[in-house]
Amino acid sequence: MSVLEQRDPAVARLSFRVTALCWILVLLDGLDLFVYGATLPGVLADEGFGLTAVTGGTIGSLTTFGMLLGALGSGIVTDRIGRRKIILTGVVVFSLASAACAAAPSVEVFGAARFVAGVGLGGLLPSAIAMVMEYAPPWRRNLSVTIVMTAHQAGGAIAGALAMSVVESLGWRSVYWFGALPLLVVLPVVHLMLPESMTYLLARGKRATAKAIADRYRVAIEPFEPERTERRPGSLRALFTSSVALTTILFWIASFGGLLLVYGVNTWLPTMMRANGYHLGSAVSFLLVINIGGIAGMLVAGRLADRFGARPVAILWFTLTAAGVALLAVRMPLPLTYVVVFLTGGWLFSAQTLIYSSVGTHYPAGVRATALGWVSGIGRFGAVFGPWLGGVLVASRLSGLGFAVFAVAGLLSAAMVALVRKPPVVEGAG
Template sequence: MSETPISRRSAAISAIACTAVVFDGFDLQALSYTLPKLVAEWNISSVQAGWLASYTFIGLFVGAVLLGAASDRWGRKRMLAVGVVIFALCMGTAGFADSYWQFAALRFCAGIGMGGVLPGAITIVSEYMPAARRGRVVAVCGGCFTFGFVVAAVLAMFIVPDHGWRAMFHLSYLALAVALLIALFVPETPQYLAARGRYDAAVATVRKVFPSMREAVESSKPADFFAVNDSEAEQGRYRSLWGPRYLRATVLISLLYLFLQFVVYALNFWMVTLLVNRGLSLATSYGYAIEQALAATLGGFIIGWFLDRLDRRVVLAAAFAAGGVCLVLFGLTSSVAALYVLNALAGALIIGGQNTVHILVMDAYGIEARATGLGWALGIGRLGALLGPLIGGYLLALDLPFPMYFVVFAVPAVLASATALALRSVRARQPRPQEAIAAAGV
């Protein structure tokens, strides 16, 4: 059963969820690529610009924690659609803002919606795909997030110089079409339905999405087929993350996400501005951003392939450590060719590793707490993501030498590497009976 093939319907469901993630990445990164124009129009300082990112990440923290937990309580599909609607409306409307504070308030609200998209989408994709392919599947879903960065950078090159920053934000209204697709065509995962005792709906979903499983589900009692322990179905609460079963994993995963997202978002937010300050044109700086995002997407796929074959914690630790070295060298080199190579490597190793790190959460928590655990991890990560751009803004105000920014950004990458290695001390969670359906790929 673990070799159950991916069905057309499950592939379509995953494609819709991944499209939502592309918009999520686009909307998050659009601010970075429009920031120079926005700063010039409103004459705001680098510290105020850093706070714009921080307001966004505060919203992302709230959204990841609240909507992540809500996904375990009220359903993955429902909360994913809600998250997309919130960020589409708020981001699109931010393009009409007349002042710094109007824009900041809308970015905060949009962040709440964006924060709920990634935990919902990754949980849906993971639960609709075979467990043996989960590393690669999570890499694809995470890669869609950084592919959204690429889309944002390419569109910014054509839109921002001639049409200003506002048009970029109006494009977010298009995500409402994805929310409609989720509402109409994405069924709730059978694992979630069975865990809530809704066996009839879970069986109906299996029949519809996985035709090859019809005989198996029809010849078994639903309770036996899904093997759900109802006493555990109600444990999808944040307090369960801090119980004996998950405590050590929760602490280490929280630290990992905190360090990792600090460096990822400090890098993403300030890269274009740092390169412009160094003398590069805006268009050339966009080129570096596009290269980095493309490398991150490809790097995530490659890392995901290794994650399904080697010790996942060692693979990610090696990637983060090597990425930190690349950042230091990027700040020190003056060779254009070396800048491009190191920029691509840093993107592939650090941001690409971030695209796949969610598999550690999928491994650590049971079905009853999976979205809650991922929402918590992403929420804690958003605190790091908040601090990265904010501290970067203060560093810019100090007018430090160019290499120092990248030395600072490299430190949390090395700490993320050490934390990933520390996760080897956590005993791998043994699958519980209710996860039989997940192992079967349904």
């Protein structure tokens, strides 16, 4: 069992510390990820740089392919070397890559730097989610995960705000320089304050270290003890036992559709909306609004998931996302468009997050990070495909069809989550 059942104030304080630190890190993850879509119109307008729409889509896909590799690798490695090391390494990698993007002399160097950034981003997110889930009390586990994921959307909102405020005056490179600051400002604080996963330490036989952490924060060590069957962490084979094999496949397909939708929309929304007749300022502002909607949606979804379960809320949210994205293909009055974009963001990002929450209740703690890493990693195939497909459709002047394609992806994910069986692992166990 990896969480404490009693409502102990010390447990709440430790959970708050871990959640707050991971929130900051996921904020930086979201900022670095969504800054590409936010600055893309400005990069495309920089004739001296020479980026085309098709190449822009390819670079977006390179970023998510890097995230795929980072997520798949970290999903297994984090259960072997610890969550904390993977999280800190991810911050170093994507911060340095952001600086490389800012200084890139060519499209090729820029694309390579975005790929490297993706590796760091992909490694950080599933490890941070697994850490938050471990330390969160069971009665607010889903809410804790969605609270952390609001940081992803806050990062996207900041990326949109930065693009709106500084790209025209200081150039698109200035936003990437901003993305390199965490290496100097945030990393030392997190290194000092973020504890290692006690479940990982106990599974690896490092009981003295785990006991030292428990004593430091005045919590009991016993509830973090992994089950005997979970003492060999990081096993991919454990995702294909008879009880969870079908569940694993369904989650993978659902994550594919969800991340195709998330990254396709985030990369191309400003450009597609501009092609739909909106001027540059309002087109970029849609990225800000959709991410603000995502923050609100996360908080609502987390409370609903703790009450009704993550799976049924995910099904509803993906269905509503599909309807909202399809509606964006219709030219509406600007105020109404903002409302639709806000609501779509509220459903879009939390729907994918609820997949992660659902995964946490279907697998034991010893392989939970592996399951999360592979659900996130396999889903990155959709994230790779989405930006590339969006670039092809925009270059072919078929932005309206792009909205329809992304809506179908939402329906696919809803169907896959609906087919997932009840979790074989008791909620709160592991």
